[in-house]
Amino acid sequence: xSEYGLRRSFFKHNICPGxxxxxxxxxxxxxxxxxxxxRKGQWLSSDCACVKKERSLSRKTQKEILVTRPADPLPKGLxxxxxxNFKVVEFNQKPYDCCRAFVRNFRKIEGGQGILLYxxxxxxxxxxxxxxxxxxxxxxxxxxxxxxxxxxxxxxxAVSLEVFLAADLLILDDLGSERETGWTLxxxxxxxxxRLTNLKPTxxxxxxxxxxxxxxxxxxxxxxxxxxNLHLFLQGPDWRLKRHGG
Numbered sequence: 001x002s003e004y005g006l007r008r009s010f011f012k013h014n015i016c017p018g019x020x021x022x023x024x025x026x027x028x029x030x031x032x033x034x035x036x037x038x039r040k041g042q043w044l045s046s047d048c049a050c051v052k053k054e055r056s057l058s059r060k061t062q063k064e065i066l067v068t069r070p071a072d073p074l075p076k077g078l079x080x081x082x083x084x085n086f087k088v089v090e091f092n093q094k095p096y097d098c099c100r101a102f103v104r105n106f107r108k109i110e111g112g113q114g115i116l117l118y119x120x121x122x123x124x125x126x127x128x129x130x131x132x133x134x135x136x137x138x139x140x141x142x143x144x145x146x147x148x149x150x151x152x153x154x155x156x157x158a159v160s161l162e163v164f165l166a167a168d169l170l171i172l173d174d175l176g177s178e179r180e181t182g183w184t185l186x187x188x189x190x191x192x193x194x195r196l197t198n199l200k201p202t203x204x205x206x207x208x209x210x211x212x213x214x215x216x217x218x219x220x221x222x223x224x225x226x227x228x229n230l231h232l233f234l235q236g237p238d239w240r241l242k243r244h245g246g
Contacts, residue, residue: 014045021048073142073167074133081130092124095232099128102230103135106169112199116225118206118213119234125205128234129171132203136169143167147188148178154187165194168201175206175225176216185218192224204229 014023029041047055072079088096095117102115115132117125133142143163153159164170170191178184195202204225206213214222 016048016050019049023048073137074130074144074171075146078126078130078144079134081127082134083131086124086127086131089236091235095128095234098230098232099132103132106136106140106201109201110199112196112201112228114201114203114229116204116206116229116231117234118209118231121207123234123236125207125234126173129173129203129205133169133171140168141166142169142171144171144173146173147175151178151184151187155183161191161194164191165198165200170195170200170202171205172202173205175204176208176213177206185221188217189221189224192221196224196228202229 014025015021016023024046025043026046027041027043083096083100086096099115099117115129117128119125130144133144136142145164150159172191175188178188192202208216210226210231213225217225
């Protein structure tokens with residue numbers, strides 16, 4: 001068979017009814033032998049304008065799915081808390097500066113070091129913790145839990161711990177205010193120890209001072225928190241009461 005005849009036996013043409021372009025069909029042999037029930041190759045068609053448009057739309061749809069932002073990890077009431085609307089005064093300047101530095105250097109953290117924000121109620125601990133989370137959530141995975149609520153949910157139903165263990169940053173708010181039982185302390189220990197083992201930083205807030213925290217959560221938990229996190233004491237008035245004229 002001539003070269004021309006060989007080409008004709010392996011190429012076909014058809015016209016796309018949509019765009020009118022010629023689509024060349026080429027028979028391509030499989031690169032390795034297949035069992036007898038299979039053919040030695042298959043026909044592949046060149047792309048026309050219709051096919052290219054369809055594939056372009058498909059890629060666009062897939063891209064939109066991939067870039068769709070996940071649900072906001074912070075509760076609605078904390079999503080507007082940032083460093084700009086935090087009230088900075090002399091007695092909370094250091095915690096404020098340290099939290100901002102934590103955000104700036106987050107990608108450099110290798111040992112899982114986090115922050116413990118402690119002090120009386122209403123001094124801005126949760127605001128600063130939320131400001132950290134809101135600053136990082138677009139680039140990193142962030143998880144948030146109000147500890148008493150989380151543990152109450154765990155008592156009532158099965159709650160997967162994976163999100164708390166795997167998140168790049170976990171915020172545990174109001175530590176020590178939960179109902180203290182052996183079971184709750186074990187749940188907390190699993191989360192806190194799991195994050196330390198995987199070198200994942202955590203931000204804690206608590207109304208208790210450092211000595212009382214051990215009484216509330218036990219030595220095993222408090223030693224892990226106090227030994228691997230920066231302790232930032234917030235003092236001052238209860239800003240919530242001031243905001244409402246208290």
